[in-house]
Amino acid sequence: MEINTLENDTGKVVRVLLVDDEESYRNAIARRLERRNMVVSQAPDGTSCLEYLSGNETDVVVLDMKMPGMSGMETFKTINKYYPGLKVIFLTGNAAVAEGVEGIKTGAFDYLSKPVEIDHLAGKIRQAWELKRLEAARERDKIFRRRLEKRMIHTQRLASLGTMSTGIAHEINNPLAIIKESAGFMRMVIEDSGQIPEKEMLFKGLEKIEKSVDRARRITHQLLGYVRKHGHEMTPVDIRQLTEDTVVLIKQKTQAKKVSVQWDTESEHQMLMHTDPFQVRQVLINLLENAVDAVDTNGQIRLALYRKDQSVCLEVRDNGSGITPENMKQIFDPFFTTKPNVAENESGTGLGLFVVHKIITGLSGSIHVESEPGQGTTFKICLPEWQSD
Structure with a gap:
């Protein structure tokens, strides 16, 4: 196989693969096309043509219809199957015009009869190349429109969420x-009263009311915390100390389930970064509380903190129930939760990870989740070591 290339001064290089079993004819056509600012490669048969296409970018294939071994039509059908955007022009003898027409019906761009007039061939190649470019542009436009539509839908959802949050x-x-207030008053009256039938049941009912009220208020606060546009308050932060302080904040919850929280990385004297400590603390609280909720009694949470590529990364790993592949696609969506008995759950609002994701991306960071059902979950967040105000 011969490969001849020529730079195109216009910057619009047409990459042509010329496939013909007659070497002298092939070389003559290739030289004349190169003089018309085309980059021409050559192949002597269908098999060599397919081998070349598997490793090289090509715009137009000029394909002889009659070749020994794999015929031009067989070669074209394979090209059409594996390279559907590639344009093919058939070269046929006068006796094979019907096959050329059949090729067009099958999807070829055009056919020309030998002996071919070189300017006519060059013109057809240019037309095929322009069509290929147009189709590629249309496909890019379709992809862009689909992405834009998704972003618009997402933006509309968030706008609706903001409006709804304010209303709530x-x-x-x-x-x-x-x-x-009424539940508190009722509790006080019952406590001050003497023997009341079903007194314990009344207290349990009041407890459910109070927990449900607290959960509803937590939802409104989390929603408002997201939609309000607070500026970042950047300051030097010892992220190791901030994490340990957050572990202390949820100590009551970890002790209730006898959950141990341990470090996988050696303690440093300090691990300083420049970020917003208030928002990072919110992220840590949500991730640690989720980990506690995910594990069984006597479960284990392991933390790792390290620097990587001018970022500080924290991993929160639990040995809980894990997340299914189906749920992994939704864990950052608002109001999505995998926690059972959400109506009675004090923290299962379905907003924790939604807020975490927005905070981390807002701080120019990244969040990555690895999980396997029954094997636990690892959340990895990375934030830049330095962020300006």
């Missing part, structure tokens, strides 16, 4: 406060 805050928080 104003319309729900006041009734919740009244319900909470």
Whole structure:
């Protein structure tokens, strides 16, 4: 196989593969096409043609219809199957015009009869190349439109979420406060009363009311915390100390389930970074509380902290139930949760990871999740060591 190349001064290089079993004819056509600013490669048969295409970018194939071994039509059918965007022009003898027409019906760009007029061939190659470029541009436009539509849908969802959040805050928080106050008054009356039938059942009912009120208020606060546009308060932070302080904050929860929290990395005197400690603490609380919820009694949470590519990375690994592949696709969606009995769950609002994702991306960081059902879950967050205000 011969490969001849020529730079195109216009910058619009047409890459042509010329396939013909007659070497002298092939060389003559290749030289004349190169003088018309085309990059021409050659192949003597169908098998060599397919071998070349498997490793080289090509715009147009000029394919002889009659060749020994694999025929031009057989070669074209294989090209059409594996390289559907590639344009093919057939060269036929006068006796094979019907096959050329059949090739066009099968999807070839065109056919020309031998002996071919070189300017006519060059013109057809240019036309095929322009069509290929147009089709590629249309496909890119389709992909762009699909991505844009997805982003618009996502933006509309977030805008709706913001509107809904504000409405919830104003319309729900006041009734919740009244319900909470009334439940407290009822509890006080019952406690001060003597023997009341089903007193313990009444207390249990009041406890459910109070927990439900707290959960509803937590939802409104998390939603408002996301939609409000607070500026970042960047400051030097010892991320190791901040993480250990956060572990202390959830100590009551870890002790209740007898969950151990241990470090996989050696303690450093300090691990400083420049970021927003308030938002990072919110991320740590959500990740650690999720890990506690995921493990059974006597479960284990392991932490790792390290530097990588001018970033500080923290891993939170639990040995809990893990996340299924189906749920992995949704864990950062608002209101999605895998926690059972959400209606009675104090923390299962379905907003924790949604907020975590938005905070991390807002701080120019990244978050990665690895999980396998029954094998636990690892959340890895990485934030730049330095961020300007």
